[in-house]
Amino acid sequence: MRSSHLNTLALAASLLALGAAGALAQDRDTLRLGMQLEPPMLDPTAGAAAAIREVTYANIFEGLVQIAGDGSVVPALAESWEVSDDGLVYTFDLREGATFHDGTPFDCSIVQFSYERALAPDSTNAQKGLFEPIASTECPDPYTAVVTLSQPSSRFLFNMAWGDAVMVAPGSAETNKTNPVGTGPYRFARWVQGDRVEMTRYADYWGDAPAIENLVIRFISDPSAATAAMLAGDLDAFPNFPAPEALPQFENDDRFTVAVGATEGEVLLSLNNARAPLDDVRVRRALAHAIDKEAMVEAVQNGLGTPIGSFSTPASPGYVDFSDAYPFDPERARALLEEAGAAGASLTIHLPPPAYARRGGEVAAAYLQQVGLDVELVPIEWAQWLEQVFRGYEFDATIVAHTEPRDLDIFARDEYYFNYGSEAYREAYRRYLAATDQEEQAEIAGELQRILSEDQPAVFLYALPKIGVWRADLEGLWTNQPIPANDATEARWAQ
Amino acid sequence: MPRYFLGRTIALVLTAFAASLVVFVAMAVLPGDPAAIILGTGARPDTLAALRAEMGLDQPVVWRYLDWIGGFLVGDLGTSYTYSVPVADLVAQRAAVSLPLAVLALVLSTLIAIPVGVYAASRRGRAGDLATMGVAQVGVAVPNFWLGLMLVVLFSLTLGWLPASGFPGWEAGLLAGLEALVLPAFALALPQAAILARVTRSSVIETLGEDFIRTARAKGLSGEAALWRHAVPNALIPVVTIMGLQFSFLLAGTIIIENVFTLPGLGRLVFQAIAQRDLVTVQSLVTLLAVSVIVVNFVVDLAYAALDPRLSRGGAR
Numbered sequence: 001m002r003s004s005h006l007n008t009l010a011l012a013a014s015l016l017a018l019g020a021a022g023a024l025a026q027d028r029d030t031l032r033l034g035m036q037l038e039p040p041m042l043d044p045t046a047g048a049a050a051a052i053r054e055v056t057y058a059n060i061f062e063g064l065v066q067i068a069g070d071g072s073v074v075p076a077l078a079e080s081w082e083v084s085d086d087g088l089v090y091t092f093d094l095r096e097g098a099t100f101h102d103g104t105p106f107d108c109s110i111v112q113f114s115y116e117r118a119l120a121p122d123s124t125n126a127q128k129g130l131f132e133p134i135a136s137t138e139c140p141d142p143y144t145a146v147v148t149l150s151q152p153s154s155r156f157l158f159n160m161a162w163g164d165a166v167m168v169a170p171g172s173a174e175t176n177k178t179n180p181v182g183t184g185p186y187r188f189a190r191w192v193q194g195d196r197v198e199m200t201r202y203a204d205y206w207g208d209a210p211a212i213e214n215l216v217i218r219f220i221s222d223p224s225a226a227t228a229a230m231l232a233g234d235l236d237a238f239p240n241f242p243a244p245e246a247l248p249q250f251e252n253d254d255r256f257t258v259a260v261g262a263t264e265g266e267v268l269l270s271l272n273n274a275r276a277p278l279d280d281v282r283v284r285r286a287l288a289h290a291i292d293k294e295a296m297v298e299a300v301q302n303g304l305g306t307p308i309g310s311f312s313t314p315a316s317p318g319y320v321d322f323s324d325a326y327p328f329d330p331e332r333a334r335a336l337l338e339e340a341g342a343a344g345a346s347l348t349i350h351l352p353p354p355a356y357a358r359r360g361g362e363v364a365a366a367y368l369q370q371v372g373l374d375v376e377l378v379p380i381e382w383a384q385w386l387e388q389v390f391r392g393y394e395f396d397a398t399i400v401a402h403t404e405p406r407d408l409d410i411f412a413r414d415e416y417y418f419n420y421g422s423e424a425y426r427e428a429y430r431r432y433l434a435a436t437d438q439e440e441q442a443e444i445a446g447e448l449q450r451i452l453s454e455d456q457p458a459v460f461l462y463a464l465p466k467i468g469v470w471r472a473d474l475e476g477l478w479t480n481q482p483i484p485a486n487d488a489t490e491a492r493w494a495q
Numbered sequence: 496m497p498r499y500f501l502g503r504t505i506a507l508v509l510t511a512f513a514a515s516l517v518v519f520v521a522m523a524v525l526p527g528d529p530a531a532i533i534l535g536t537g538a539r540p541d542t543l544a545a546l547r548a549e550m551g552l553d554q555p556v557v558w559r560y561l562d563w564i565g566g567f568l569v570g571d572l573g574t575s576y577t578y579s580v581p582v583a584d585l586v587a588q589r590a591a592v593s594l595p596l597a598v599l600a601l602v603l604s605t606l607i608a609i610p611v612g613v614y615a616a617s618r619r620g621r622a623g624d625l626a627t628m629g630v631a632q633v634g635v636a637v638p639n640f641w642l643g644l645m646l647v648v649l650f651s652l653t654l655g656w657l658p659a660s661g662f663p664g665w666e667a668g669l670l671a672g673l674e675a676l677v678l679p680a681f682a683l684a685l686p687q688a689a690i691l692a693r694v695t696r697s698s699v700i701e702t703l704g705e706d707f708i709r710t711a712r713a714k715g716l717s718g719e720a721a722l723w724r725h726a727v728p729n730a731l732i733p734v735v736t737i738m739g740l741q742f743s744f745l746l747a748g749t750i751i752i753e754n755v756f757t758l759p760g761l762g763r764l765v766f767q768a769i770a771q772r773d774l775v776t777v778q779s780l781v782t783l784l785a786v787s788v789i790v791v792n793f794v795v796d797l798a799y800a801a802l803d804p805r806l807s808r809g810g811a812r
Contacts, residue, residue, distance in 0.1 A: 048534050048537060
């Protein structure tokens, strides 16, 4: 399958050259979006797959608060909220008149149920950690929810906007995996497994009705098939287009809009900081000097993507640019390796399936060999990556994208696959969480990025771009991707 | 005949059982925890444990096998870990795409290959033979996914006659369903037809050299009549063997073709289920596929017996 994939990728170019020039068929009542991966199920509170959110977030399910396309936290099922001065008590004013698609009214008991379900001992919420600061959820009246935290968490509101924290009703929570029932503007119609999910406008939606009545999301995994489907007019939009090498074709075709935006995803050459010689900061810095990140972006992403130097992207609030901290300098890299006694050391890089890892691995290996390292590339599947690298810590280095937004906490965890045990970082992170003042928080965020840039527990390569392709007469889709989602509720046809 | 039939049936059951065991053991030793895949990188250990318990993964391995195979025997294929629906439903939905596709491809390849092979044999060594076998040689070498993409370029992008990918579902109408299957069926059928045509040609040529053909010609039959009435029927055994093997290849070929054309068939289901460590689905599905291949081989064996009565009497071939 892999070789066929590569071949089909290579073929995309020849395929594109012959693209049809005819007008695209149009049904103005239906918006047809393409996605590369099919979600395994449709309940964002029971699985981590980004594809679940890319189908359901904002369309079917809503939380108390929501992330907008610009990355800000906006009201959803909570009209407004107040935070106590000590940062411990959040009082949400809930929207009256909102209902689930099966008619169940939304009120404070739903909030209580949703949060307590996520925290229960038998909870299978993939991000249970988001809810851990919650000490209690109380309902002084049906439209007021009072959430008390056990310790202040400056990230709490943002976290409650994640797909994992959407509101679910007791009567439908167990069946949401196959028949999602939320409060959003679109109600689930059907799922043809392996092919598409269909939704229609929910008539009793509390807010503004979406402009387009039907939403169909189709799953096309092969990049050249995705290109063909767009060119043939089978789809109206591919918000995360998987074939960057095919973009010139769309850019030069006035039937299409190409929108390149930012994500909060960082592509890293993650290192096992507990293993020699990577336990020596000089070696890690040498790796950072050895790789030409610009050239990697060019080779892997067709030049789309921004080189970074620490664990943040230009799309994140509080981003500090450290991309010049380790300029490409093979001589310096060699000298650092020499100094650390690691000249000619061998390094194994595990590569999960996405193109950014497989192609990126080859580029990285070429650069690391230039400074005298003996590099072995090991391609592995996701399942194996999770088991061996992520949970087993049996690796030297791996290339992976961390797409969760504002996830500086992963370097502060006691146990995480980087094996990065910096007390200075943990201490700073505790202050970051406790900071209630925005300015202070941004300042500490910068400090955290500086520590990571100095320590290079991973070589921070580049920020993952979001490449969207859609019909020129379609408006209202997200250009940036602050969290995994395809919010189609603002989409409309240009007049 | 009954003894031949009984022997074959016992072999069938034992092979199917062995296949189920191999699949189960392979999935059991494969690294990768289905719960970890569902919950991803943010999961806490207690959440993982809760999900593993919910999926029955905390049970001993022998018990899991017995539980699964016991259900399998009474038609309960289990519940998919990832899709959370019964595997039997998934298989039924997907088979409604893959089986028509495989049958269509098999019919197409047979309809193309046998006349071409017989024609080439009848023109042995002459221009017609060289031309058709030259084309067949290319057909053997062409990978089906590449052919699939070329068909898309021609018929979907350039001519706009057929959809580039996807499947509207049979409820959208027979015609719409067939439209979606035509290109993938040709992509699957043409390389198979090339192989089949070559086998048909050499088998017919071999038969044409037999004594009974000379006898048929000697008693006054025309070359054409001897070919169709005597040579072709006698040349069919190797052709049927290859067709039986090809059906297995068609099932395997659908994994790639279904990805190229984004068809929601069994091949894509297997592919996804393995990547996601959806153990129950993989076990049930691969065992089902193994059983179907075994059954096809069984039918081929029976077809031999019908084509060559000496086989069922236990005589030497």
